Amino acid sequence: MTVSLLSLDAVSKNFGGNHAVSNVSFTLKEGEIVGLIGPNGAGKTTLVNVITGVQRASSGRICFGDLDVTEQRPYQAARRGLARTFQIVQPFPAMTVLENVAAGALFGGAQSSRAEATDVARKNLEFVGLAGFADRPASALTLAGRKRLELAKSLAMQPKLLMLDEVNAGLNASEIDGALTLIRKIAERGITILVIEHLMKVVMSLAQRLLVLHHGQLIADGVPTDIVDDPRVIEAYLGGKFAERLKGIRQHG
Amino acid sequence: MQYLQLLANGIVLGALYACLAVGFSLVWGVLNVINLLHGSFIILGGYLAFFAWHNFGIHPLLALPGVALILYGIGYVTQLMIINRVVKEPVLVTLTLTFGLDLILYNFMTVYYTATPRRVTLDLGHIELAGVFMPVDRLFGMLLALLLTGMLYLLLRTSRTGRAIVAVRMDNAAAALMGIQVERIYAITFGIGALMAGAAGAIFSMVFPITTNLAGDFLGKAFVVCVIGGLGSVPGALVGGLALGVIESFAGQLFGPQHALTVGFLLMMILLIVKPTGLTGIKGYE
Amino acid sequence: MAEPLLQIEGLSAGYGDVRVLWDISLAVEPGEIACIVGSNGAGKTTLLCTISGLVRASSGHVRMAGEDITATSVDQILERGIAHVPEGRRLFRGLSVRDNLMLGAYLRRDNAGIARDLDYVYSLFPILRERQRQDATTLSGGEQQMCAVGRGIMSRPKLLMIDELSLGLAPMLVERLSEALLEINRSGITVLLVEQDVMTAFEVARHGFVIETGRVGMCGATKDLAEDPAIRQAYLGM
């Protein structure tokens, strides 16, 4: 019997009169890879912000394990094992790549000394394939490199749950393949992963389960093969015209 | 009746404060620069008006446009040639820069004008209404201050340049896409800030004796008004100025005049913590 | 073939040490609607910013109607007839819809022409006329996009560049805006559309450029691109 790691109960987030996230409930089980998809502006990033305490939920309850974490601050989330990467990467630009990752290990992970943190950082840099750049400033990395750096930093925090916000954005096809392989390897370590993507294709092969967000509402929660056939999802995600066309293609092909 | 008198004094003072602070507030809001030169600009305006009256017998009202124009020129050039070079740098950099510039201006003013208090005395008499006593020159100063502040408001609301200033304040990259030359707008804005300071100084010279030692006090008032009223907005400066004037007037009565300033500053600190957008709630920058 | 309106040759650009665009070449014909598609972060926005002068090119050239405008300032480029509707609308808070539109005409001095174009924008998007006194940032997402597009037209450009027309909008609104775009194009304005929503882009545009990690991956007529198996796989999810 798998245990629930993260559960959201009727979580909403309003900005003024704008319901960025409304009444979202779902559960992540330990060891799962779950995709959170939805068109741009659907509220995916807001939802992640609410889970990690960057923004406070307007209503609802968030539990991490047995702990109510609705009111937590971001640094507490990090220490409890809720790590995330950012859609727009957020390195410490003037620090070296190694220091960036060591910061994750020292403050978010269990390391107590800077030397230990540096060791952990090195291992994680190797894991994501950035070992050769350890002593370069983070600002000198390419976009793909920065994404890997974000990943290494998050891993150094020894998370139980890793939320990847558009890790593949801006990468080319072969880089995406590399990233997907990496994500699978992370999952093998037993880390639960929530992949946030606006491109459906990327998560299809990766996730065991998909959550679909549209205009702040969770409109579907199920296995990928069911999700792609769900007319509501197709409509919301691809627009009515495209949905019709897709139907046409399916009928002919 | 005493309260009515205090209120009247406060409002007169408040109108002057609004005029004194509005340029500072505009520069801060649009350029994101704290202009430590502002206090010295006020003194310079006051001195120019005083010497025009004292040496050439020019009535301050006639001198005012000239003084304002000179200050505008100084402000415009200062921004264009010097401050624009670091305008996007962190707070400390621009703050230090304007501090350095202020040291220079202040030094030259003390050398050439010394710190002797100077005042334009017009002897306009006073009026009394419902037991409230009010010298006419003060009343006159208040009206002038309100007029100038109102004109600035209209300029920002209705003119093409005014729209451009507001646009730059809200989003300078998008403003650039409209064809607005952001750095030029910065210079114009800084010029307007200096202009308002100079005009306020000229008005002050008719009401109070002015000395270079007051530069710091004026700057302090501008800070307080800005934080009370909210950043970069004309109505905000008006509300903040009037609020500070009235509060100082009453606090002076209640706790003694030497504490009036303390109360104003304490209020500023409290507002800064509790409501950084100021009383008007018009949002400035973080 | 006629001389292209906008021609980009070997353009590279980036921010600080990080290079985002690599050797981009493309051309937009006068009178057409062209589109640039690609995934999030591929460099589409940077490309538009480089064309409009917000970002400096590190090498290569941008030519407008044959004239090299690579090192020209933003306002000069606008004066040459390139308007850029930025991603996320970027309307000015605190200013009315009308003031926002008028700022689009900031560089123009022909008041009669400005009034005429304002009328044209209002006829294109009647809702804007109704709301002209309202703070522009209180409009709904779709109305804001209309206002942003209208603001772009107010400079009376030869080339209108729109970054993410459909971002965060319901499909119905996207359709409404696409129709307006075709209308604008019929009035003689060339359009360069940047979109993540490949379907919408291919529907309205004649030529398309696919950008992948800062390079032009593929280009051609949109009807051919739509049939390309690689593109269908990557962007259309088919």
Add this chain to the structure above:
Amino acid sequence: MSDTQRYVAFALWVFALASTPLWAENYTVRMAILIAMFTALTLSWNFIGGLTGYPSLATAAFFGLGSYVGALLQGAGAPMLVAWIAATVFVGVLAAVFGVIILRLRGHYFAIGSFGLVEVLRLVISSWGSLTGGGDGLNVPLVQGGPNAVAQTFLAVMVVIMVIVFVVTVLVDRGRLGFGLRCIQQNEDAADMVGVDTTRFKVYAFTLSALFCGTVGAAYASWTGYIDPTDSFSILMTIKVPVMCLLGGAGTLLGPVVGTATFMILEEIVWANFLDYNRAILGAFTVALILFLPGGLLRIDYRNLVTRFAARPGRSGAPA
């Protein structure tokens, strides 16, 4: 330059300052005392302004508070050393309390909030005449001994304080706290995200930046024998200290030391030669520093955090 070389350089400088009574006349010794004193202040400011990147203008608030607490305690009969330590502790506690309140502000608002501390404290002290003597100032029991002996005592005191602040800086810089502060300086939101308790760290940094200002203030009061509100809560000091730090290079170990020495020696030369225009020359020097030497004498660093590009909406989240 390796760390060891930095320590050696600092040790040589300490030796040079401390040995002035042996090879120079009173004027130079007095200068050495002031340099040591201001170096302690700039090194202190470096905790919050350099390492953490928060533009604090509160130096004079803590200096002034320290001088008054020290003077009042000494006036009440407390031994000098006890008064100094008490002043340090008092200022530290108060700074922590103020820090919790004003460190929620960022950028300009923090600068004003910290500057407001100076003004409010000055006004409170000058209004509270019954305790502080108000604008008339306060006399502090003088240290016994001839002028030379007194000068040598206070030179030793200031140099020791300076060395203590330096050592604390080294310890912080090498430890978890310093690392966390650098993360905050680079990107506060990202620091929060990797698990840095940013509020707590910032309060630590602010308190550290205040503590030794309190000690220096108290020692200064004992040295001069007289303090008044305008002199103790000096606006010039509160801005001069960050300027000196910027001159040397904010956020570095030796930057505050180099900056202070350079600035004060230059200032002295200007004072001696251009009495009428000393402020203007100081001003011109400051302007030139900002325009032509933005990274300070030692390195260009703090500038990197603002290489934001034009196309980002509004103001970026980076602490500016």
